[in-house]
Amino acid sequence: MSVLTTIKKRFSPYSFDKTNVGFEDIESAFEAARWAPSGYNNQPWRFVYISRDHQNFEKMLSxxxxxxxxxxxxxxxxxxxLAKTQSDFNGQLDPSAQYCCGLAVGQMLVEISALGLHSHQIGGFDRTKLSAFLELPEYIIPMAMMAVGRTSEEPQQNRKREPLEVLVLR
Ligand SMILES: Cc1cc2nc3c(=O)[nH]c(=O)nc-3n(C[C@H](O)[C@H](O)[C@H](O)COP(=O)(O)O)c2cc1C
Incomplete structure (x- = not known):
């Protein structure tokens, strides 16, 4: 059972149709993230979700x-x-926290795609202000904000991907 079709369906749209996506609508995507592997099974991913109809949605757009x-x-x-960079295992720096967080989000994206929803992550946001608003301790780092929703946009025909480069030892 290949999930490649679902993976290739994903793209990052620049337009959404303003329909609300409640947590219940997307809960299985967070469940997909939950099953990701992680060093020492530390599960260093954390998420905050704000639906469009929430009073703080406007605030998140700031x-x-x-x-x-x-x-x-x-x-x-x-x-x-969010990535929790302090290990639950020994309280020390978890050197793979960000990596494992990305693994979890990768799984999440596949489920969002399977649900017929779309996502667009951004790194272009004010991490200091967001951390202050969410009252994050210094060992919890915002990695990305992810817009989710519905769109009628089609993926660009000329989406760029580098050719696959794998050195296969035989
Ligand atoms: C960590 C991360 C940060 C990103 N930051 C931005 C951003 O600030 N603004 C934006 O428009 N897209 C952002 N993107 C989306 C990428 O530009 C997009 O994923 C990439 O061009 C590939 O296109 P595709 O997702 O449609 O396949 C980001 C994606 C990731 C994973």
Missing amino acids: FPVEANSKWMKDCGGIAVV
Whole structure:
């Protein structure tokens, strides 16, 4: 059972149709993230989810840079992806926290695609202000904000991907 078709269906749209995406609508995507592997099974991913109909949705739009907030405003909800960099195992720095967080989000994206929803992550946002708003301790780092929603946009025909480069030892 290959999931490649679902993976290739994913793209990052710049327009959303303003329909609300409640947590219940997307809960299975967070469940997909939950099953990701992680060093020492530390599960260092953390998420905050704000649906469009929540009173703090507007506030969340104040953190992306303007070039991002101008299209994010129409999305159905925003997930904030956080990495907990302090290990639950020994209280020390978890050197693979960000890596494992990315693994979890990768799984999440596949499930969002399978649900017929779309996502667009951004790194262009004010991490200091967002951290202050969410009252994050210094060992929890915002990795990305993710707009989710519905769109009628089609993926660009000329989406660029580098050719696959794998050195296969035989
Ligand atoms: C960590 C991360 C940060 C990103 N930051 C931004 C951003 O600030 N603004 C934006 O428009 N897209 C952003 N993107 C989306 C990428 O530009 C997009 O995924 C890439 O061009 C590939 O296109 P595709 O997702 O449609 O396949 C980001 C994606 C990731 C994973």
